[in-house]
Amino acid sequence: MACAERSEMSYKEKARISFPKDLQNGNLKTTLWLAMAEDRKTPEMRAQMTEIERLRHSAAHVLATAILKIWPEAQFAAGPPVENGFYYDVDLPHRISPEDFEKIEAEMKKEIKANHTFERMEVSRDEALEMGKKGRLAALSDRNDPSKFKLDIIENIPASETISFYRNGEFIDLCAGPHVMRTGNVGAFKLTHVASAYYKGDEKNPQLQRIYGTAFKNKTQLDEYFAMLEEAKKRDHRKLGKELEIYIIDDEVGPGLPLWLPRGAAMIEELEKLAKETEFAAGYQRVRSPHIAREQLYLKSGHLPYYKESMFPPMELRESHPIIEDFFSQFEKKGHLHLGENEELLISIEEELSDTFPKGAIIGAKLDAFLQKIPEELRSRVTRASLEKLVRDLEDHRLRKLIPPADRYYLKAMNCPHHHKLFAAVPHSYRDLPLRFAEYGTCYRYEQSGELFGLMRVRSMQMNDAHIYLTPEQFEAEFNAVNEMYLKYFKLFGIEKYLMRFSTHDPAKLGQKFVDEPELWKQTEEMTRNVLKNSEINFVEVPNEAAFYGPKIDVQAWSAIGREFSIATNQVDFAQPRRFELVYKDKDNTEKTPLCIHRAPLGTHERFIGFLIEHYAGNFPLWLAPEQVRILPIGDEAPLLDYSTSILNELRAHQVRAEIDKSTDKINGKIQRAEQMKVHTMLVIGNRDMEANAVSVRIHGQGNLGAKPRDEVIADILQSIKERRA
C-alpha cells in the first residue's frame, strides 16, 4: 500500500549490500521480508517487518513530511524500507540534488524532535478516495492537485483489505504500516543519494525522483554503518583489482569482458585446482565443450525460447560462394529496388532453371546460372537486403533454396546443453548414475549495458559448472552431497554466514518464463523443499524466480565485512533431460529419463574473485595469493644475489609463485612496494642471513618475524600452501 507499495531492491543492491547486524543470531526476518519481491505485500507479510524496518519505514514518512515543508506541491508514490535504509519516490518539478539534503535533513530533525505519534486511522474506501482527490494524502494540508499516485494505489487495494492512513503531525499518508510509535523513535538517519525510478518500475510510467536514506536506532549504529561502507569502498574489487593488477576491462576488447593479468590468472588457476581436486574426490568427471553451438541446440534446450534476451545475437554463416558475394556486394553499392515488383520474373527464371538442373544439383552451380539470368538493368537495382527479403517472403517457395539458409551459431550462455549431448553420446545404465560431468566452462551472456559492474556482472564468465544425472531416488543423497561441498568451500574461505534462496515457479507464467510442465514443477519443488527442510541449511523460499527448466537455489554468502553476494547456484532440471531425450536403462530393462542437477558452488571466476577481493581486502591467504613470496636482497653484491636466487629457484621448483626484487631501491623501499602489492611472504635476505644459511621472514599484515633457517622456512611455505591454510 501507500508507503511500502513496492520494495523491490535493485539487483545490485541484492548482490552487493546487506547489513549484517539484522541477520545475526539466526534472525532471518530481514531477508524474509526483502525476499518477498511481490508487487503488493499483504498485511500478513507486512506484519513481518522487523523493528529496524518499521523504523526506516517511519523515517520515509518523516522524509516526506520534510520535503512537503519545503515543496508543498510534491507528489509522493511509495516509500518502503529497503535492505539498508529506505526511500520515498517523489514527483517534483524541482530536481532534488545532494545539495538539498542538508535543508531536508534539518526539517526531518525538527519533525523527529517534535516527537509526533504515528497515529493509525482506518477509513472507508470512499473516505480514502475523497482525501486523495483533495490532495490531502501524503500531504500536510488540502491541496489544489489530487494525490494522483495515492489515488492509483487505492484503486489497486483489494476490496477485502482495510484501508488505513497514518498521521504524524500535519502529515497524513495512505499507508498500511506498521510504524514505530513516535517520530522520535527514528533515532539517527542520513539521506544518502537520489536516483530516478519509474512509477511502479514500469518505464511507461512517469519518472520519479527516488530519495534514499538510511536510519538507525542511534547514532552509534549509524556511524558503524557508514564505517562499513567506507571499509567496503576501500575493499572495492574494482579499485583493488586495478591496484593489485588482477584484471582489467578494456574498451576495445569490450564492456563486461575482463582480461586477467598474470596475478588474476594465478588466482584462477588456484580455484580451478581446488575445484578439480574436490570434484575428483566426489566422483565427478571432467569434460570439455566449445564456446559456440548451432541454433538448433539451443532451440532444443529451451534457451532460445526462454532465455534469448540474455544471449548474444547469433553469428550467421552462409555457404560462401564467390558469385554470391560478388552479386551481393555489387548491388549493395547501388540503389535500392523493391524486388517484390519483380518477383514473377525471378520465379520464372527459377522455374526455367529447375528444368535445366536435375534435383540435387549443387546450389552453387544453380545459383550461378540463376544470377546470370537476371537482366543486367535489374541487377543494378537489386540490393542484398531486398533480395533476401524477397526470398524470405517466399518462405516455402523453392526459390528460397537458391540462397543457402543461414546457419546460425550462438555463443553459449550455459554449459548444460553441451553436457547433455555428452551424456547422450554413450548409452547409460542405471549403474552409471549418478553421473557427474564437470567443466570450468566459459559462457557468454548479453547483460544489458546498465547491468555491467566490475567483475560482479560481466558478459564473459567461466563457471565452476557441473551437471549431475541421477534417478529421483538418488536425489536426496546427491543433493546433500552437493550442499556438503558448498559448506566445505565456505569453511575454507572463512565464509561464516550464508543463505540459500529456494526459488520456485509461478504457475501463471508456465509456458512463458517457465517450461510448461505443471506436474513436474510440483514434484521437483516438493522434493527439493523436503531435502532442504531435512537438512540444517538456512533457506528461504522465493516464488517466481526459478530457472526456466526447474527450481533453483541461489546461494548467498556474506563477506568478511558483512556484505551479501549471490555467488553460487544449484538448480534442479527436469525439463532439459526430456527435451534432449536423455535416457538410462533401468533395472527393469525400461528406458527412463534422468533428473539433472546443475550446480556451481564457486559460481564464476569473475564473481567469485570479486567476492574474494572484498572478503580478504586483497590480503589473500598464501595458497591463493597471486604473488606468494618475494625475495628482497639487501644490496646487490653477487654472492648475496646468488644465495637469493638459489632460494627463488628452490621455491619455483615446488610451484611456488615467487619473485625476486633486484631493483636498486633500499630495503625499506623494497618492503614498501611488496607491502603495497600485498605480497604474502617477504623473505628479506642480507649478509647476516646468508652466512647463517637463514632468511628473515616478513608476512604481510604481520610484520617482521625475524631470521629462521632457510629449509624450515621453505618447508613451512610449502606446507601452508598444501593445506590451504587460512
Next chain:
RNA sequence: GCCGACGUAGCUCAGCUGGUAGAGCAACGGUUUCGUAAACCGUAGGUCACGAGUUCGAAUCUCGUCGUCGGCUCCA
C-alpha cells in the same frame, strides 16, 4: 536498454568564468650499498575517450558516439 553524473600521462589527481597542458608515484638512465613501509639527481611520457559543431582560438561551450559510475528492469 532507460534516467542522471563523469571520462586529462601506466596509476592517483590539478588545470577558475575558452588563450593550443601540470604534479606525485610508476617507467627509463645515472649516482647510492642500504637490515624491515619510500635514498638522490636526471630523462622521457598526453590527437585532454572518440567524432562533429560554435569561435580568431576548445581539455574548457554545444551536439552525437563509445565507455565508466549511481539508480530503474534481469542473473552466476
